[in-house]
Structures are given as C-alpha cells and as structure tokens.
Amino acid sequence: MELNLATNFRRLAVTWMAAAVAAATILAAKDATAQDTFITVASTTSTEQSGLFKQLLPEFKKATGIEARVVALGTGQALDMGRRGDADVVFVHDKVAEEKFVADGFGVKRLEVMYNDFIVVGPKADPAGAKGKDILAALKKIEASKAPFASRADKSGTHAAELRYWKAAGVEKPQGAWYRETGSGMGPTLNTASAMNAYALTDRGTWLSFKNRGDLVILVEGDKALFNQYGVMLVNPAKHPHVKKEAGQKFVDWVVSPAGQAAIAAYKIDGEQLFFPNAKP
Amino acid sequence: MAERPAPLLRARDLTVVLGGVTVLDRLSVEILPGLRTVVLGANGAGKSVMLRALHGLVAPASGRIEWQGGRPPRQAMVFQRPVMLRRSALANVEYGLAVNGIEGAERERRAREAIAKVGLEAIAHRSARVLSGGEQQRLALARAWALEPAILFLDEPTSSLDPGAAFEVERIVAAIAAEGTRIVMTTHNLGQARRLADEIVFIHQGRVAEQTPADRFFADPQSQDARVFLKGELPWN
C-alpha cells in the first residue's frame, strides 16, 4: 500500500483552495452588503476613549451618509497608518509631527479643529507639592522629590507633549526608578498610576471618563501651556491612489464646518465640555 | 499419484523481520485450490505473521510470493478482533464493496445477501460498534463474504468469542468454503481445527515444519516438532 505523495497533497491543496475561495466570497459578500460608503479615520486612543466619536460620527453620517470608521492608536501609529495608506484621514494632536507629515507629502493639508487640555493627576496627599497652575514648576518639584510618575512612553501625542514639558522644565530626560514608562495608552497608564499612587499627565477627556481613579485627583490644570491642539489631514491621494479622497475630504470639511464645530462643543461629560472647537473659518 | 492441481499461491523463502526478530525464516508453502487449510503452531511460531505476509499486510525482507495467474486475486482477511466503522452493520458491508469498486444497486444487493447469509438481517440497521463480539465477528465475515474473495485468511477468529458464537463462526466459514473460497485459518483450538481442516500447516520457529492432510496429522504427525506440540496440547494422547 504505497502513498502517492503527490496525489494526496494535490487533493489537500485543492480542498484548501476551494475553502479559501469560499471564504473570500463569503467575506466579500458580507462586507458589500454592510454599507455603502465608508472611510477609515486614524485617530488616537485618548480621543476615542473620551467618547467624542460616539457622538460625532452619527451626526457626520446623518449629514453626509458616509460612515467614518475610527481606528484608535497612538499618534505615532496613526500617522504611520497614514503613511502606509491604510487610512483615508488622520485626526491626531501633535502639531510638529502633523506638519512633518504634510511636509513629507503624506498629507494634503493640515487644518486645526479643536483643542482640549492636559492635566496632571496625582495622589491626594501630593507628596511632591505639585498642586497649582504651573506645569513646569510642578514637574520640577516631582523630579526633585523623585515621586513616582507614570508615563505613556508610546510615541503618542500625549507622550510627545509630556517630553516637551520635561525639557522645558529643565529635565533633559527623566530617569530613575520613580519614572515608570508603561509603553501603553492613556487608560492603562492611568490604571498603573492609580495602582501605584503615582503622578501622571493625562488629557481631561480620558480623565473624565476614567472610572478607576483610586486615590488620584486633579492637581495641576489651567496652565495655557497645557492646551492640546488637534489637527485633521486628508491622506495624500497622490501617494496612495486608492484613498477615498471625496469622502475623506467631506469628513475634513465637516469637522471644521459650523455644524461639526457645534457638535464638538456640544459633547459633554457630567456637564463639562471636553473639547473646544477652534477651526479657522 | 493423481496429478496435482496448480497452486493458487506459492510462497518461497519468505523472511520477515519485525523489531529485530526474525519471525519468518525462509518459509516456503504452497496453497492448492479447493482445500480448507488450518495453520497450527506454538505462540510466537509465526502463524499470524505468515498470514499477514501472504495477504500483503507485511512486507517480507526477502523471498517471493507467486499467485496463480500472475497477480493476486480478490482476497479478504478476518482478524481476531473485528474492526467496525461507526455506521450501521449494513453500511459496513457496503463499505467493503465500495472500496472494491462495486457501486449502486448491486452493492446493496450483495451486502444484504451477505448479511442474510450470516443471520444478521434483524440488526442490519443497528450501529455496528454496539453489537456483541459474536455479532461483530459474523458481520466481519459477511463483509468479507460479500467481496466473493478467492481466498479468505482468518487469524484466530473465535479466540475472543464464547463457544456459542464460535460455533456460529465455524458454520459460516464452512459455508464460505462450500461456495468455493479458499480458506486459510489459524487457531489455537484443536477441536476447531479437527472440525474444519482439510489440511494442516504446522509452523515451528518461522518455518513450515509440516503440511499434511488433517486426519493423518492428528493421528500420526510427520515431524517431531508437531508431535511435541500435540503432546503439549493433548497430554492424554
């Protein structure tokens, strides 16, 4: 009883190809029936976790009939998605990185949309005495007292901002056992800070919807330097011809339009507004 | 001496090595048509291995097997423990036929016929693996019978059965032989050998020590090894 190796593996390969074709057909059909037009928007975890999109996107769909699908990553990853052409629109909050994105030809034009602000949260007891309205002074005190500080360290807009603040406060690069780099998003970093009773820099939106606060409270807010500017860009169709440029442009146009800006301002958590529209007319 | 008919099967100098042990040692045997052969021998003498080698389940290290007409005819084998598929009794018999290229109405007809001949019509639709040991062995015989094999090998087909079931099996084997199938069977049961055999092939240490018509074998075996064997099995002789 010999095994005809070729025959049997050929039969196996035929089975596999049939299965693959069947699968592809089913999957393609499923997505086709799903909806008419959709665009992929690369944005940040902090924006999504604030809950803004849950309110904004249905209004966008009502106005234009287009479904915006948000993939939430860190700012760095979102911009990478745009570079690779895996998104049609990029909507993040790191002006320097965004301007480079456009300068490198990956984005068409950067438009300012809104801003929210950062705050510093920390243990109620405030061992470093950071409480106040001055971010740079607060960071200096935290570094001096070596109080535990949880950093995102994940190439995000928040992380980039955090590093800029440290530098401005005279700390070239924070180092030591007190400075914990979690390499994760805002939520997980806050979880870590809560568990460790550490200080952390966070955007107000994430903080307002964060439920695992433990002993942490807001210690530093209101410093003008803490404002966090959002920009939106259409991914350059010249670089990636498949980009849905009409639909994507509609999204860009809508968020800076009076209707979009009103929708942004209308979003509140516990009666507090999170995002402040500031698109240039 | 009457002219001998051409052998159905001739094995020459078969050597089979299993796990480093030489189980068949240049064994030669001729199977002539029209007889019921029972193979006897002590444990480990090589009876089961010889059957498997002749049937083609075990490849010999050296030696030749020659079949009448050049190529092996349709054959079947029944083992000590029957192996049934997870389907009905009838479906099991049909499976054997399907494997051998028999399809459609003829397949069902032959399967039902075989099931009837072994007396299992009443449970033809029951799942084969829940049948009793005796019923499964009869089913195995039906499966083999339906193929209308030229030669049927049986390896201790009744060792696991109670006497009632064993008797049924013997009856069926005799019926199969009567329809023209050549029977080659091993057994430990000398009474069974006496009842069924036309000739005895006695294996000792991997070789055929003796091949004798059954009556003569039990009355007066030719070889010393056979004599010792019979004495051990029937010490009162």
Place this chain on the structure above:
Amino acid sequence: MFEIFASLKLALALMAGGDAELAAIVALSIELSLAAAVLGSILGLPLGALVAIGRFPGRRAIIVCLNALLGLPSVVVGLVVYLMLSRAGPLGSWGLLFTPGAIVAAQTLLVVPIVAALSRQAVEDAWAEYEEQLRSLGVGTARAVRTLLWDTRFSLLTVALAGFGRAASEVGAVMIVGGNIDGVTRVMTTAIALETSKGDLPLALALGIVLILVVLAVNAAAYAIREWSAKRHG
C-alpha cells in the same frame, strides 16, 4: 471583592436588558469565531489526518513544525497578517484590513495548527485500531483519510470546538488587524480590552462573564452531542 459582585449584577442586567450594542458585539464575536473555526477545520482536519495516516519523507519534520506552531505567539500572527493586508503590503488591494474578513483570516491562522495537531492525535489513535482491517480491504491513503475523519467525527467535534475557543478568546491579533472599530470590528475580547484600559473594570468584567457564558453554552451543546453519539454508535 465588591467589584466582582457588582460586575455580576451588571452582567445580568446587561443580558436581561437585551442591550442592543452588547447583543451586536456578542453576535459578531460568535459569527467571526465560528467562521474561523469552520475554515480552520476545513484546512486543519484533513492535514492532521493526512499526517497521521500517510508515510512520506519529511513527515516527522512536519509533525515537529505543527507542534511548534501550537505555541505560535498570536501577536506575531496579527503583525504578519497586518503587514500582508496593509495597503503597503502584497494583499493590500484586497482592502481587507480593518474589516471582519481580516479578523477571520488572523483567527483562522491561529486555529489551523490547533485543529491539525489535535486531529492528528485523534486520527492516529483510531488508525492504530483500524489500519490493518482497512488495508486488508484495499483502502488507499486518500480514502483512509476520509473514512477516519468521518469515523472520528465526534472526537473531531471537540477538536473544532477547541478551535472555536481559541478564536473566540483572541485579543491581540484581532486588535491589530481589526482595529477595534466601534460597530464594525469590535468583538467581545477587544471590547473588554477597551473597557479595561478606560478603567471601567465592572463593565469589562461583565463583558468577560458574558463571553465565558457563551463559550460554556457552546461547549455544553457539544458535550450533549458527544453523549448522544456514544450511546447510539458506541
């Protein structure tokens, strides 16, 4: 301790209330995991059976590889699928990235090694019993594969279930290739990850309990089928 109790209550409230969003997420999770389990079985079962029964050069190497794939880190699978499906990658023009199709693809890649390894074991055990008789009947390897796959079908149901469980519990790869898009590619596991990272632990735990109950239900059904089959077929 209170967290767990509060979560239990919340979970029951969510399920009883028939929350539409929760229902949609659960339905999507089951649909995609089922698709991956079925696809993975179509690919993995014959492969496992063929390796169990066939004798060919390189067989042992394939067995070693299959067993090694069992320990395949799922994030690696996610990364590889992402690179393949990305617009910058070879299959980018299929437009599958961040769609349910990408999730099924990644999950299937994780399911196949499990199904192949487990079915190989099941068929090998059965083959030990069946081989002689089937060879005697003249059954060739291809037919033997089909016959044994059918005969061990109830054990293989358990194997397929293991595949389903693997698919349903995957987080990392699904997150990477699916993007956890609200309403499109958000499944139970990625929803749990999201709620956890938002610090909404009771909700995350509630979702987790629902997921466990779903998997339990599927397993209970399979167990019942096996019991029935053992009685009927032995």
